[in-house]
Structure formats: C-alpha cells, structure tokens
Amino acid sequence: MEQAAQAANGTLFTRMVRAIFGAPKVLKDPHLFHKMSLIPVLAWVGLGADGLSSSSYGPEEAYRALGSHTYLAVLLGLATALTVFIISYAYSRIIEHFPHGGGGYIVATHMLGEKAGVVSGSALLVDYVLTITISIAACSDALFSYVPAQYQHAKLAFSCVLALLLIVMNIRGIKESVTVMAPIFLVFVLTHLVLLLDGVFTHAGRIAPLTHEFHAGLSHDLSSIGLFGILMLFLRAYSLGGGTYTGIEAVSNGLQIMREPRVQTGKRTMVYMASSLAFTAGLLFLCYSLMGVAPVEGKTLNAVLADSLFAHWPMGSGLAFVTIFSEGALLILAAQAGFVDGPRVMSNMAVDSWFPHRFAALSVRLTMRNGIVLMGSAAIALLLYTKGSVSALVVMYSINVFLTFSLSQLGMSRFYLKRRREDPQWVRHLSVHLVGLILCATILVVTTVEKFMEGGWLTLLITSLVIGVCYLIKGHYQKVRQGMSQLDEALLDFPTSGPVNREEPGRNEPTAIQLVSAYSGFGIHTLLSIVTAFPKTYRNVIFVSVAVIDSGSFKGAEELEALEGSVTAGLKKYVDLAQRLGFAADCRMAVGTDVVESVVEECQRLGQEFPRSTVFTGQLTFRLEKYYHRMLHNETAFAIQRRLQWDGLTTVILPIRIGIN
Known part of the structure; x- marks a missing residue:
C-alpha cells in the first residue's frame, strides 16, 4: 500500500511538473526543429520587442537632454533613424558570416581573440540581466500608475512575481512564450501607428512654422554658443538617447531559434525590427516637435503626447490609456528578449569553458534551463537591491550594449581589412562597419562619462567582476584539461x-x-x-x-x-x-x-x-x-x-x- 501511494504521488508530481513546464520533446521527431523554430513575424515579436520597447524611453531621454533647444529634435530623429538602419545593416552582415548565432560574443572571439570575446560576452550577460530587470520594473511602474495609493507597496512583490512567471514560460519553450505574448505586441504596434500617423497628419500645418523655429533657434545658438557648442549639445542628446538602440543585436544572438533558411529568416527579421524601430523613434521626435510637448510631472512624454492627441476622439481617454498600457506590456516582451538571448550567450561561453559546462545543457523541453534560472534570479536580486527603481536601473543600461556593439564592429572591420584581396566589395562592407564603429564608440564614451557617477560605475564594476570570474573558471578547466591530456598521452x-x-x-x-x-x-x-x-x-x-x-x-x-x-x-x-x-x-x-x-x-x-x-x-x-x-x-x-x-x-x-x- 505504501509503495502504491508513493508511486501515485510520484505520478501526480510528474503531472504537475509537466503541466507547468510542458512535456519532454521527442528528440527523434524529424520535424522537431521546424516545430520549435520561429518564422520572421514571430521572431520579430520574440526578439524585436526589446528594440521596439526602447522607444518608450530612448527618444524621451534624448529629447529631454536638448533642454530649451528643442528645434534640434527633428534632426535628432533623423540621426536616430539613420543610426538604427546602419547598426541593423551591420548586424545583417554579421548574420551572414555567423549563421549559427552568438552575436557579439562570437564575433569578438573569432575576429579579435578570446580576450575580447570574454569582455563582449560578459558585457552582454550583464546587459541582458538589466534588460529583464528594467523592463519588469518599468512595466510595474506603468501598471501601478492606475492602482490606488494604498496598494503601491505591493509593486516590488508584483515585479518579482512577473520575473518568476517569465522564468516558467521560458523553461516551457521560446515559441510557446512568444505565441502567448504576440497579442500584446500587436496592440502596441496598432495603437502607436494610430498615435504617430494622427500626430503627423493632423498637425501637418505646423511644418512651416517648425521650419521657421529651426532657423530662428539655430541663428540664436550660433550667436550665443557657436557651432561647436551646438554640435556638442546635439552629440550629448544623441548619445544619451542610446537606449533607443538596445536590443538590435538580439536577432543575431538568437539565430538558433529561426526557421530555415536561417540566414534569410534572420535578415528579414532584422528588416522588420529596424524599420519598426526607426519609424517609431523618428516619428516620435517629429510629433514631440509638432505638438510642442513639454514634460509633465508623473507622466512620460509619450503619455503627454497620447493624452493631447486623443483628447478630442470618442473614448479618447480610453484609447490613450490602452496606448500607454501597451507600452508597459511590451516591456514584458523586452524582458523576454533577455531570457531568449542571455542564456544563449551564457551557453556559448560555457562551451568555451568561460562558464560552468552545465550551462550548455538543455532541459527535456530543449531550453537552457540553468541559464534561464540564473538570468531570472539575477534580475530578481537586482530588483530587490534597487527596490524596483527605474531611475536607478536606467543609468546602468546602455553602457554594456555599446561596448559589445563597438567590439563587434571593430571585429568585422578587421575581418574585411584582412579579406581585401579576396573580396572585391570589401571597401563597401568595411565602410558600413567603420561608420557603425564610430557611432557606437561615440555613444559609449559619451554615455560612460555622463552617467559614470550616476550608476555607470556600478555597471562597469559588475562587468569587471563577471570577467574576473570567467578567467578563474577558464583557468581551472585548463588545468583539468592539462591533467586529462597526460592521461591521453599515456593511454x-x-x-x-x-x-x-x-x-x-x-x-x-x-x-x-x-x-x-x-x-x-x-x-x-x-x-x-x-x-x-x-x-x-x-x-x-x-x-x-x-x-x-x-x-x-x-x-x-x-x-x-x-x-x-x-x-x-x-x-x-x-x-x-x-x-x-x-x-x-x-x-x-x-x-x-x-x-x-x-x-x-x-x-x-x-x-x-x-x-x-x-x-x-x-x-x-x-x-x-x-x-x-x-x-x-x-x-x-x-x-x-x-x-x-x-x-x-x-x-x-x-x-x-x-x-x-
């Protein structure tokens, strides 16, 4: 009787585990890879959300940095859109040369050496943890904006519960979690398309006055701070809006989950992501200028914009709420990108012995369970440490991704310089990566200097500690490998x-x-x-x-x-x-x-x-x-x-x- 009870309990437990995480995948299924892979649209949802959600705060950060010189906003929007396309095209070239994924870590390792690779990989890991953390915290802020004051104390606990739910969803499998979240992504795209087109077409008459304001503001600043001052002001705003570009690398990192032909799927996904991000960010700058949007205490600029544009619509307040609510919901999808790509970077580093080898293992659901749990646990720890403060997290966010961007562009530039005799188009390819390198390095330096005392130092410290731990792990595995090689030589x-x-x-x-x-x-x-x-x-x-x-x-x-x-x-x-x-x-x-x-x-x-x-x-x-x-x-x-x-x-x-x- 006792054995039967134990067997029954074991069966019940097994059923509960499978209900939460899903049944094991059948490895001999000839259609397994096709079933688990993502078509471009779903890949855009799963991987492009990180980049697209950055339009919720990246353009606002840059616009605020202009201060009273908002006449530069239209140029800033053009520069932002152009930068998105340049970096995206550069990563499309990386997809062609590294069709199995890995992104910045693989590029830096193969093109610049393992030392650059571990720096790039460690920076990416910290960045993906921050992606998860800040996305969940920002989502909680958005949702709790409509919660009575007496329940505000539950916001941190709510953030931790969201992180746990994302851990479970990703252990079940990437495609399942993406499919569940696809409606959120669709609502964001539709509401923001309506918002931006309404802002442009209903205020088209403001374009001529806006041109006059540009000339007047430029003339005034030329006489007061000079051309160099204007350039430095523009460069500072451009760099502090670097959060807009975070997430672009996600597609090249996640090629393993793309449907065959993998390279073409990855490049098409990159086009979807770059086009949507450039369109959204660029038109946001234009709408800010056309509407003359000014900061309001307790609201984001996008919320101010939505309230102004939809004020005269039937049920306009409800539409504005749904629009901004969808931004908060999309930030959960951005956290999803961290769970998709972070464990993949970790597993690539584990294969190269920078991380414990167990992080390259797959679960019965063919997900990197160890990496997913570690990423989620680290995000929860950061949420608890910062008490879910977006302002404390945002200053840590942009630095690492641009360190990885810069190393990737440097590696590809070196690659085409070495292939100049074999590749007749090496000059064209090299020029793209050199421009990308200059842009990324500029944003990295300016952001580090501007944000260093506001939390940038903590990001650099954490990344340095991760790099140090990686070297300790690698050194141990090398010693073991040397001992094993002695056995091989002898036996x-x-x-x-x-x-x-x-x-x-x-x-x-x-x-x-x-x-x-x-x-x-x-x-x-x-x-x-x-x-x-x-x-x-x-x-x-x-x-x-x-x-x-x-x-x-x-x-x-x-x-x-x-x-x-x-x-x-x-x-x-x-x-x-x-x-x-x-x-x-x-x-x-x-x-x-x-x-x-x-x-x-x-x-x-x-x-x-x-x-x-x-x-x-x-x-x-x-x-x-x-x-x-x-x-x-x-x-x-x-x-x-x-x-x-x-x-x-x-x-x-x-x-x-x-x-x-």
Whole structure:
C-alpha cells in the first residue's frame, strides 16, 4: 500500500511538473526543429520587442537632454533613424558570416581573440540581466500608475512575481512564450501607428512654422554658443538617447531559434525590427516637435503626447490609456528578449569553458534551463537591491550594449581589412562597419562619462567582476584539461598482447557495464582499473555512452547526426580495446539531454539482459576538494549510482586522479 501511494504521488508530481513546464520533446521527431523554430513575424515579436520597447524611453531621454533647444529634435530623429538602419545593416552582415548565432560574443572571439570575446560576452550577460530587470520594473511602474495609493507597496512583490512567471514560460519553450505574448505586441504596434500617423497628419500645418523655429533657434545658438557648442549639445542628446538602440543585436544572438533558411529568416527579421524601430523613434521626435510637448510631472512624454492627441476622439481617454498600457506590456516582451538571448550567450561561453559546462545543457523541453534560472534570479536580486527603481536601473543600461556593439564592429572591420584581396566589395562592407564603429564608440564614451557617477560605475564594476570570474573558471578547466591530456598521452596508444576475443557477450556471464563519454585516456584508465581491481572477475564488458544534446549541438538535424556518429565511433574504439584485452565486448548508445536519466534507462535494460552485471563509472578526484569543484564538475557519477542502487543494480565509482589542486 505504501509503495502504491508513493508511486501515485510520484505520478501526480510528474503531472504537475509537466503541466507547468510542458512535456519532454521527442528528440527523434524529424520535424522537431521546424516545430520549435520561429518564422520572421514571430521572431520579430520574440526578439524585436526589446528594440521596439526602447522607444518608450530612448527618444524621451534624448529629447529631454536638448533642454530649451528643442528645434534640434527633428534632426535628432533623423540621426536616430539613420543610426538604427546602419547598426541593423551591420548586424545583417554579421548574420551572414555567423549563421549559427552568438552575436557579439562570437564575433569578438573569432575576429579579435578570446580576450575580447570574454569582455563582449560578459558585457552582454550583464546587459541582458538589466534588460529583464528594467523592463519588469518599468512595466510595474506603468501598471501601478492606475492602482490606488494604498496598494503601491505591493509593486516590488508584483515585479518579482512577473520575473518568476517569465522564468516558467521560458523553461516551457521560446515559441510557446512568444505565441502567448504576440497579442500584446500587436496592440502596441496598432495603437502607436494610430498615435504617430494622427500626430503627423493632423498637425501637418505646423511644418512651416517648425521650419521657421529651426532657423530662428539655430541663428540664436550660433550667436550665443557657436557651432561647436551646438554640435556638442546635439552629440550629448544623441548619445544619451542610446537606449533607443538596445536590443538590435538580439536577432543575431538568437539565430538558433529561426526557421530555415536561417540566414534569410534572420535578415528579414532584422528588416522588420529596424524599420519598426526607426519609424517609431523618428516619428516620435517629429510629433514631440509638432505638438510642442513639454514634460509633465508623473507622466512620460509619450503619455503627454497620447493624452493631447486623443483628447478630442470618442473614448479618447480610453484609447490613450490602452496606448500607454501597451507600452508597459511590451516591456514584458523586452524582458523576454533577455531570457531568449542571455542564456544563449551564457551557453556559448560555457562551451568555451568561460562558464560552468552545465550551462550548455538543455532541459527535456530543449531550453537552457540553468541559464534561464540564473538570468531570472539575477534580475530578481537586482530588483530587490534597487527596490524596483527605474531611475536607478536606467543609468546602468546602455553602457554594456555599446561596448559589445563597438567590439563587434571593430571585429568585422578587421575581418574585411584582412579579406581585401579576396573580396572585391570589401571597401563597401568595411565602410558600413567603420561608420557603425564610430557611432557606437561615440555613444559609449559619451554615455560612460555622463552617467559614470550616476550608476555607470556600478555597471562597469559588475562587468569587471563577471570577467574576473570567467578567467578563474577558464583557468581551472585548463588545468583539468592539462591533467586529462597526460592521461591521453599515456593511454590512448595502450599496447595489448594475446588473442583478440571476437565472441558475443554471454547472457549469464559476469558482465561489467562501463559508462564512457568520448574515447579518451579517462575511459581507458577506468577500464584498466576494472581489470586490475577485479582480476578475472568479468567475462563481458558492455560500454554505454550518451549522445548529449546541448546548446552546442542543438542547431539542426545535421549536427545531431554528426554527434551520434562521433559517439558511435568512440564506442567502437572501446569495444576494440576490450576485445584485444580478451573480453567479449559490445556497446550501447542513448540520445538525450539528461545524462542521468538516459544512462539509468539504458542500464536498467542491460541489467535485465545480463543478470550478473555491475555498473562501473569513473569520477575525477582532486588532491584537495574545493567548494567550487561541485559547481564546475557535475556530480553525474554519484547521481547515477544512487538511482541504480535503488533499482538493485550494483554500481561502483572508480576514482580517476589528475595532478592538480
């Protein structure tokens, strides 16, 4: 009865987990990549929201920086729209050369070296955490603008709940979370299209007076502060509106979720995002000028604009509310972009050993669960630290993304300089990236200087700490790799003598089931340990390996086939070595995202096939066990041992020593 109750509880728990996070994906489904990938419109929703939502605060920041010199706003709008197209086109070129995604981290690593890559990757990670944090905080501010004062104290808790909901939605899968949020995006686009077109066409008669105001203001400033003063004023406003461009890189980072043909889908998505952002930001500046919008305490400029334009419409107050409410809702989609791309950057860095390798793993829903949880947890921590203050977060936001932009443009400029003999159009391509580099570097320098004492220093400090931790992690993995290479040098060409055993493993013979990964000195050391520790005990050796689907291999059907082929080839080498040592040997392979689950299922089947079997696996051991070893090196061997021994299968962990501390 008790066992039945436990089984029932386990089933209930499993159903609850699947109801929240969704059922596992079927890896052998030939249409899997097609089902999970995004068409350009959905990619625009999932990845373009970060850029488009910045129109809620980027143009306002730049417009406010003009002070009383608002006659420059139209030029500022043109410069902003042009900059959006330049940066977007530059990233379209990056999409062509890096079709598997990765954005600024991959570009900097391949074009400028791993040191530039880790700087770019760390800056992107901090930026995506800030994307999530500031988007949720700004959304909460918008929603609580219509909440009675006695409930304002619940705003921070509400922000944390939003972050938790986004974590759950993204663990379920990118496409599902994007589909749920698509209506919000559509409402934003429609309401703002009506807002901007109404502002331009109903105030077209103001264009001539606006031209006169421009000439009058320019003449006055030329005589008072001079041309250099006007240029510096314009440059400052232009740079402080740099938040408008955040999110442009999201498409190049998220190419893995694009539907094939991936490059064309990514470039089309980039066109959608750039066009919508340039249109919205540019016309906002024009509407500010045509309407003569002035700041109002407790309201954004967009709210002032909407209230003024819709005041004479039927149900105009309701339409203005929906318009501004949609901005707050779209900021949740901007947070979504952080959850989409942040874990992907983290997984790319994990594959290169800058982050713990477990962050490259995929869940049964084929999402980077560890990265999603870490990004969400960091965002919640920042929300609690800043108490959800948008003013405290916004000063930290723009610096890192323009550091990454600058490194990306520098890397592509170097690329085309090196290819000037092979590419007849290298001058045209180089000029785009050089212009992008100048624009991004200018915004980076001005923003850092202007915002340094207002919170920019904290962004730089956090990014520096992340870079430092990455170097510590990389250094540890390099030491481990050196120790493993010594095993490879000593054992990969292990000599054997005696007859080769080509017999099939006997069902009732004593059987050693050895868990292995790639063919390496580590696995050979484990096999030899079995031979020496249990001499003449086993007649059969069955090698078991799992083709682990992680973010590095989950890029298409061809990559999965190549992974399976590589694992199979390694298993055949182990079988050949065991046969040369006199064992009857065979192998088994499983495919999955969770090593423990896949190994346990395969070993259970082998336990039934070979009743007199023992499972063996190796585990790295260090001379001095440190607190961080468990985080950097998985505890897979012990987890497998617990599961199999509970099922009645004897499991032995053999220590593999390497000469590092």
